[in-house]
Amino acid sequence: MTSTSGADERRDAVAEQLFSSVIGALETLHVYVGRALGLYDALDGSPATTAADFAARTGIHPRYAREWLEQQATAGVLDVADETGDPGTRTFCMPEGVAEVVCRPESLALVAPLASMVMGVAQAMPAVLEAFRTGGGVPYELYGEDIRRGIADINRPSFVHQLGSEWIPALPDLHARLTGGGRIADLGCGEGASTVALARAYPSAEVLGLDLDPASIESARVAAGDLDVTFECRDAADPELAGSFDLVTLFETLHDMAHPVQALTAARALLAPDGAVLVGDEKVAERFTAPGDEMERFNYGWSAVHCLAAAMTEPDSAGTGTVIRSETVRTYAEQAGFAECTVLPIEHDFWRFYRLDP
Incomplete structure (x- = not known):
């Protein structure tokens, strides 16, 4: 007692x-x-x-x-x-x-965009409360421009400074192939910061950004300007896209998806021979421990009020939430038909990276 x-x-x-x-x-x-x-x-x-x-x-x-x-x-x-x-x-x-x-948009020390993300969550809280009561979800668009722009702004520095110099080179076979050409599909691209960084890192490659949120795709096209990159509001499972991409990327989006196994299955179907999928998602503890450290508190802080709530809008949602542990990613990859799921030796404060091979 x-x-x-x-x-x-x-x-x-x-x-x-x-x-x-x-x-x-x-x-x-x-x-x-x-x-x-x-x-x-x-x-x-x-x-x-x-x-x-x-x-x-x-x-x-x-x-x-x-x-x-x-x-x-x-x-x-x-x-x-x-x-x-x-x-x-x-x-x-x-x-x-x-x-x-x-306020420096490409600084790796940039933190202030998190304030915009918090405001996006705040404006959706009445719907979040209703979701808690009913078990339903909160449509992504209710979080508004603040969360879309905040996510793009907080992640942009890592994309600018690390994606082409550290992350993709951790897949040396694909780095070499993409340097000379090839095709990349960036799934769940949001406002396109990752897709633009991919296009700039691999100017000889053809880069396609895919997202199901029309507002995000519209902003992505504006952000890309004259850069040779394509954005489409299109399902990655479209059979016309199958078998044609050397690299498929999913950056901080798998945990948001209502049906992550189906998403990874679609990603696998997109791959050309010897292609691979690169997943970058939350760097959380390997198992639940309470009380948790600051990173665990940070990720749980977003989960029920945003990531989980947005995913719960669809029937039979997996309901992953922000706290996506390594074992969960491996399980999803296996269920999607991948033969290997490898945690890559990439250092990052917030994300863990996985290579998925068919």
Whole structure:
């Protein structure tokens, strides 16, 4: 039986954790404001500014400018360059290095897009509550542009810096083939950040991005510009696509799929002889342990309110959730008819990578 002192300690620890979480949530809202209104961009590389000057440069109201700047300084994101004691003359600046975290779109240190993803989840919460009651799901489109854009923005730096230089070279046979040509299908491409990175890394290859969300495909086409890459809102199981791709990729999408085995079966059918599938998905613990570390908490934090909920919209959903463990991927691959599922020696803070061979 738990002693009274032990119960009190647990009570106080949980209360402190929840209080800290609320502080973090409120600070996340201010990061969202900074990104949505371009406030961080205005501070990046600029001299120290008063609230009035900042308001004039960014087109926001001076009183809100002052409160946001003071909040950001209190949170440790910005510095007070000159503390005059007068709110009207106090100046603020962005410390060296912080821009990489909040507003440099290709920085590997970029974290701020997570705020947009949180806001996307927040706007869908009434539907999430109903899904909890009924066992149904939440259509992806209810999460809105914030989650689509946030996912694209948070993953883009890894695609830009690591996909062509580290991830695909971990499959040396395919890296060599694609360097001279070949075909790549990027399944669940979202807004196309991964597909664009593939096309830039392998300019001699033909690259196709596939997704079932029309809004994502529309944004992907805009993002690609004049780059020679094709995006289609099309099912990968379309028999016209079968047997023609050297590499099929699924980046952070398998756990979101209502029917992952069918998706991998379609991916296998897309492969040309000696082709392979590359899956990059969440780097979670090998087994459930409670309490979990920060990464486990991070991934479970998204699961029931977004990834699981979006997948549960379809009948007979696998309901994988964000926390997709290695054994789950292996099981799905085996059920889809793959002969081998190999965890690749690729270092990444958030993802684990698998090579699937027929």
